[in-house]
Amino acid sequence: xxxxxxxxxxxxxxxxxxxxxxxxxxxxxxxxxxxxxxxxxxxxxxxxxxxxxxxxxxxxxxxxxxxxxxxxxxxxxx
Numbered sequence: 001x002x003x004x005x006x007x008x009x010x011x012x013x014x015x016x017x018x019x020x021x022x023x024x025x026x027x028x029x030x031x032x033x034x035x036x037x038x039x040x041x042x043x044x045x046x047x048x049x050x051x052x053x054x055x056x057x058x059x060x061x062x063x064x065x066x067x068x069x070x071x072x073x074x075x076x077x078x
Contacts, residue, residue, distance in 0.1 A: 001059070001060055001061070001062065001068065001071065001072075002057060002058070002059050003057070003058045003059075003060060003071065003075055004057045004058075004075075005057075005078075006058070006078070007078060008078060011074070011078070012074065013035075013041055015070055015071060015074045016035045016036060016041070016071075017036065018070065019036065019062065019064065019067035019070060019071075020064050020066060020067060021062065021063040021064030021067050022034065022036065022061075022062075022063045022064075023035045023036055023060060023061070023062050023063070023067060023071075024060060024061045025040070025044055025058060025059070025060050026059040026060065026061060032061070035060065
């Protein structure tokens, strides 16, 4: 799933932390980073925030249907 224009990164990572299953970020090179890992979250943010305060677009994979729903609800509410 593609997620765009994330302005509140703290709330975004709170949603990720509350997911029950694995949630991965797919990098431009096709690598997959476990977003439930704080180290991966830090590395992701360092690479994404090169010039902006918002995350323009991410491709993530949520393995549990409830987690995908939770992420979709977050995107709708922001």
